[in-house]
Amino acid sequence: MFTGIILSVGKIKAMSPKSGDCMLTIDVGKLPMEDVKLGDSIAVNGVCLTAVELGDQYFVADVSNETLSRTTLATAVVGTPVNLELALTPNTRMGGHIVSGHVDGLGEVIDKKPDARSFRFRFKAPDELAKYIAEKGSICIDGISLTVNEVDGSVFSVNIVPHTLKETTLGKTEIGAKVNLEVDLLARYMERLMQGETAAEPSDPVTQELLQKAGFIQS
Numbered sequence: 531m532f533t534g535i536i537l538s539v540g541k542i543k544a545m546s547p548k549s550g551d552c553m554l555t556i557d558v559g560k561l562p563m564e565d566v567k568l569g570d571s572i573a574v575n576g577v578c579l580t581a582v583e584l585g586d587q588y589f590v591a592d593v594s595n596e597t598l599s600r601t602t603l604a605t606a607v608v609g610t611p612v613n614l615e616l617a618l619t620p621n622t623r624m625g626g627h628i629v630s631g632h633v634d635g636l637g638e639v640i641d642k643k644p645d646a647r648s649f650r651f652r653f654k655a656p657d658e659l660a661k662y663i664a665e666k667g668s669i670c671i672d673g674i675s676l677t678v679n680e681v682d683g684s685v686f687s688v689n690i691v692p693h694t695l696k697e698t699t700l701g702k703t704e705i706g707a708k709v710n711l712e713v714d715l716l717a718r719y720m721e722r723l724m725q726g727e728t729a730a731e732p733s734d735p736v737t738q739e740l741l742q743k744a745g746f747i748q749s
């Protein structure tokens with residue numbers, strides 16, 4: 531588990547094909563590696579990866595085809611900058627929100643404008659994720675815990691303050707770029723709970739009928 535508070539911007543040092551998928555070597559930048567052990571989880575642009583080899587300034591991780599098919603790591607190249615965060619410990623400050631490192635889908639930057647000293651970004655999420663994104667709710671973008679400012683269908687906006695622009699990859703992210711999105715875990719669990727006794731049956735989308743059955747809408 532993670533909080534979405536980025537500790538370092540590293541970069542991809544090497545990409546090695548491996549029996550149909552690949553291994554990544556990540557230059558960790560200023561990420562503190564003193565207490566990292568083999569098998570520990572490290573979030574790379576919001577993707578939870580397991581360290582299988584460690585060095586003073588790098589780690590190596592396997593990346594499965596499942597991960598490649600669902601994240602921006604599929605289009606990454608040597609030199610691509612990445613946001614890095616170590617996994618939670620009992621002493622970690624919870625400055626962001628609970629992040630699993632399991633990417634739900636890819637979003638796209640559709641607008642980026644200055645707003646005083648900050649920048650306001652607008653993203654287009656996949657339609658199937660729109661129901662999980664709420665105004666003033668939390669969302670994780672490329673591993674960064676952010677607050678949603680506005681929502682319009684599957685388009686949402688966030689405000690990026692100067693510190694976040696400087697300390698993450700968002701400072702150099704331009705219109706048209708793809709980003710990893712992870713929606714709030716609470717929204718996903720709420721949807722599942724609303725299915726009640728039907729949860730063991732094949733999944734159905736959230737409909738007005740389902741909301742009525744769960745008591746959220748009065749007929």
